[in-house]
Amino acid sequence: MLFTIAFRNILRHRRRTILSAITIAAGMLVFIFMNSLLTGADRAAIDNLISLNTAALKIQTQRYQNEQKTLPLTDGIANADSLRLKLLTDKRVKGATPRTRFLGQLSNYADAVPVIGIAIDERTDSTVFSLSRCIEGSYFSGDNRREIILGKRLAANLGVTAGDFITLYALTRYESRNADEFKIVGLLNTTDPALNRGAAYITLSAADDFIDREGLITELDVAVRERINYQTFVKDVKGVQQAVRRSNPGCAVDSYLEIAADYFKISRMKSMFGFIFMGFILLIAGVGIFNTVFMSVFERIREIGVLRAHGFKPAEITRLFLLEGVFTGVAGSTLGLAAGCVVNVFLVIYGYPIDKVAGDSIAGDLPVYGTIYGQWNIGTLAAVFLFGIAVAVLAGIIPARKAGSIEVNQALRFN
């Protein structure tokens, strides 16, 4: 009978119920949208970090890692090629490629700017990194020419573009100065400011005589196979990391999680702000429900008196009004969840064109670009659904207790 009365009262005050439910639903919808987008942006950012900069794993010598700010050309990985081939036998590993970083300077004959030179193996680099996806112009031709790919912002600062020649200065492995003219074959346009503003890519073979590389490899970058479930991917990365550490005790093996630790801290804060935002919206919804149940109590004081006169206990009256709060919460949460899922389907399939909406102003500030695709997070959806109901129940407690505490004779006399 309690259920019947509570449920029919909800239907009786349709407009009020619908408004409260919509407020909850709106809060949930905004959160599901934001959460999906932020998770998607995070995933895209992680993908970009991995595919352009950090790789899933970076193997260096311990000494190189300790001195890496100066990019010394003294500590290379011994037997880098055999280690690379061994890595490729692990089913979790998608690719591995050697790189050698060095400090350099680019000059357009008028100005000179410092750059980080990155010598890559143009044949295997694409198994780990996706530079070619972000290049305007062309990739290395592969016939050992003096070719260079520059960050687009860097090229713009120097007033050069693809097809132009530029002079690269660097200290060789033996600390003598060297300079040579390179042809710019492509411009790298990513949203990673470090790459855009200060990276210059040449091939390992070009670096051989340019910096007297003599086979020196300062880092081995490893790609781990992608997984639909991000946590499985993380597990694989950590698994490979452990395996390499065990078999190469002299090496420092860092995953992108450690390399980009600061980014992940910011990401966690972003998620926290998302929850605070949802909490704020649902707080507003809670105030709405509080008000709705309170109004309902005052409108039905005589009814409360009648029920009490017939033997309803105060706790049963409290339960009756709490149930109305719960029904409103369930209705709002269900509506919010359904609407959130529909919006998310579009977000997952069609994505959100953040560059078109926010313009170029964000380029270089976020490690994402283009269209951000939503992500399904079943745990978050369930938590949000339960949170919506919990808010409704909590908001209904005070007015429901008030209803239970009304004196019978006063309630019956109430006009």
Place this chain on the structure above:
Amino acid sequence: MAILELSDLRKEYHKGDKIIAALQGVTLSIDKGEFLAVVGPSGSGKSTLLNIIGCLDSPSQGQVVYNGRKLGNMDERQLAEYRKSNIAFVFQSYNLIPVLTVRENVELPLVIERRLSVQQTRQRALAMIDAVGLSGMADRLPRELSGGQEQRVAIARALVKDPLLVLADEPTANLDSHTAEEIMSIMRKMNADKQTTFVFSTHDKMVESHARRVIVLKDGQIDKDERR
């Protein structure tokens, strides 16, 4: 045999600094099957007396004894329990639950009692609805009924659990004289058929004329106790 004994009932209300004496030493004994009217001018203490008899209010002094059981020491929860099993109410403004149908309203006291099965509850409610002349209206909502019909439902709801006592606070005050007469006839019939004790307050001489005993209250005291 007395089912209800009131001895030296007093009730005082505080209104600001003033103390209002609503009842000033009412002593009364009511037998099973009585059809009793409490009359008197406004402020004479009729409603206070009915509230105390109905366990909706407690006296400042004096004793209420139902079937030999003193109610003075009961807390709110025990009073609710006692009310649930023994006392029924008919209100001036019917006070049906608007979201429940006629049948559900009549079933309400039985559902609260949880004494009968769903089937028995339904059968008993439908029989009671028939008894008050509302056959065929069981599935209607209160808003679809006239005032007289609503009060019949209220009477059916009061009687469905076979209470010891039915308290009716001005049950015909909102009805026209013809409907009021009908309602009183139904109450008398129920009183005769089931030997249910009725105590009702009224201002209406016609309603008063149906009573077999009339208690006249004046300034919180029994002015006259007349048996007919």
